[in-house]
Amino acid sequence: MTPIPPGATIGILGGGQLGRMTALAAARLGYRCHVYEPDELAPAADVCARHTAAAWDDAAALDGFAAAVDVITLEFENVPVAAVERLAASRPMRPSAAVLAVAQDRIAEKTFANRLGIATAAWHAVHDADELAAACAALGGRCVVKTTRWGYDGKGQALVPTPEAAATVWARLGAGGVRIAEAVVPFVAELSVIVARTPDGRTATFPPTLNEHEHHILRRSRAPAPLADDLADRAAAIARTLAVALGVEGLLAVEMFLTADDTLLVNELAPRPHNSGHWTIDACPVSQFEQLVRAICGLPLGDPTPFAAAEMTNLLGSEAEDWPRLLAEPGLRLHLYGKREARPGRKMGHVTRLRPFMR
Ligand code: AMP
Numbered sequence: 253m254t255p256i257p258p259g260a261t262i263g264i265l266g267g268g269q270l271g272r273m274t275a276l277a278a279a280r281l282g283y284r285c286h287v288y289e290p291d292e293l294a295p296a297a298d299v300c301a302r303h304t305a306a307a308w309d310d311a312a313a314l315d316g317f318a319a320a321v322d323v324i325t326l327e328f329e330n331v332p333v334a335a336v337e338r339l340a341a342s343r344p345m346r347p348s349a350a351v352l353a354v355a356q357d358r359i360a361e362k363t364f365a366n367r368l369g370i371a372t373a374a375w376h377a378v379h380d381a382d383e384l385a386a387a388c389a390a391l392g393g394r395c396v397v398k399t400t401r402w403g404y405d406g407k408g409q410a411l412v413p414t415p416e417a418a419a420t421v422w423a424r425l426g427a428g429g430v431r432i433a434e435a436v437v438p439f440v441a442e443l444s445v446i447v448a449r450t451p452d453g454r455t456a457t458f459p460p461t462l463n464e465h466e467h468h469i470l471r472r473s474r475a476p477a478p479l480a481d482d483l484a485d486r487a488a489a490i491a492r493t494l495a496v497a498l499g500v501e502g503l504l505a506v507e508m509f510l511t512a513d514d515t516l517l518v519n520e521l522a523p524r525p526h527n528s529g530h531w532t533i534d535a536c537p538v539s540q541f542e543q544l545v546r547a548i549c550g551l552p553l554g555d556p557t558p559f560a561a562a563e564m565t566n567l568l569g570s571e572a573e574d575w576p577r578l579l580a581e582p583g584l585r586l587h588l589y590g591k592r593e594a595r596p597g598r599k600m601g602h603v604t605r606l607r608p609f610m611r
Pocket of ligand 1 (some may be wrong): 373396407434435436437438439441465468508519520
């Protein structure tokens, strides 16, 4: 394929911190970025040459945006597929609307993985409280129920402790159509793997990351995850298989559970940069953000092998106000997202601490 060379303009759908860090990486390689994000005060807009602040269904704004860019990617997988299809009619859209359609829907995601022989938690689609109660009984007497779409950071999900509790939990979740009931996985660790794939099929995979959540929000990632080589290889192979089968152009982040018997169960797919890959900015020759730019522009992919071990901690809400103390810590790498309002639990920045590899 003919590469999209430095100097070209990359369109980014979504203006959060992932878009911001993508734009920073793109700028380093000489690209300009144009972000499409309804919110006027988006973190990415501060570092992009242009910002289209319009709704996802604003056809004229979408067309104007497409005309102004050379390739389009996204940092937010809940961009409406209709908008992505419209953009894809005139510009390379990486990842494609088809990839997005799978990644936006937990049932589509799990169906896709299971068809490839990739294990997930056992699951059932449920449409009402009775079906939830039956699924809960079939899944071992308790389950997690989740919205199939628009869920992130644990939003829209609940534990169903017994089949008898299904009616109460269903009522509490409110209207919302089909949901997914999943077996509660007794995981010993949560892992993620980020793989990049170019339109001509080249791939590069970052090593697995070990993730700790608090209240369903990622708190800390450690990389490389301390896993036996064969387990790390299996996790990487799962991510690569999914990226290739989906035909991802760009990045695919795959979240997995690890159980005590070394089984890996895929939990979620995100065809974009991922919070658990922020450590790559400071510990790898190429960051996940630069790798995304390279992948969508058809450039050589960078070396994803870390040169140091890394621990990334998210700064949530008011924690980012601690920046003077953090900046004073030798070796610490501070990243702030420039968000105006520090709501509790909101991702305001992150810090990365590096540790040399012991050889
Ligand atoms: P998710 O929105 O699917 O990424 O879920 C958020 C977090 O909830 C995960 O990172 C897990 O810590 C927990 N979780 C989600 N699904 C399950 C499950 N089936 N079994 C156990 N824990 C889960």
